[in-house]
Amino acid sequence: MESDQSADEGQEEVDDPLTRDDTFEILSNHRRRFALHHLQQNGDRADLGDLSEHVAAWENDIGVAEVSSSERKRVYTSLQQFHLPKMDEKGVVEFDDREGVVELTAAAGDVDIYLEVVDGNDVPWSQYYLGLAAVNLGILGAALAGLYPFTLVPSAGLALLVVTTFLVSALVHTYFNRTEMRLGDSDTPPEVEG
Known part of the structure; x- marks a missing residue:
């Protein structure tokens, strides 16, 4: 009876949506972001070895062909012992340590957020809109x-000018978010320069 109860508790955890804190905790580390991107x-x-090579x-x-065995091993160990178990605990991935296989769960969709990566002298979108x-207010x-x-x-x-500037800006913002700022939508993670 005790094992049934613990199985039910585990199922409840997986069925619960990710909290904002859980999402930020998962995304707080670049290795976890890179792993999600690759998956x-x-x-x-993905196979843990292949995942480790890409993250490294x-x-x-x-x-990937240039990754040394020490770089791969360092990432492999970190993913295997810490990052993937944490993501498995939060229900974002299913990690089979014995088989060395990682698989996204439905809860990973909750982590599908836009990342605003601002390089060098770029202006964040929030400041741009401000x-x-x-x-427009000055005009x-x-x-x-x-x-x-x-x-x-x-x-x-004047009204057309204001509407047009915001419309064009919103279209450009949407384009960049869909093509460059989302995990899994490009060859490299958003924070890695191509």
């Missing part, structure tokens, strides 16, 4: 104050 990119299932390649910014709103304020040349543009033209 999503390659049919939701991304970590060292080299091709700046765009400030510029509308100048037109309402009757400042030349803004008085030459009809109100409908």
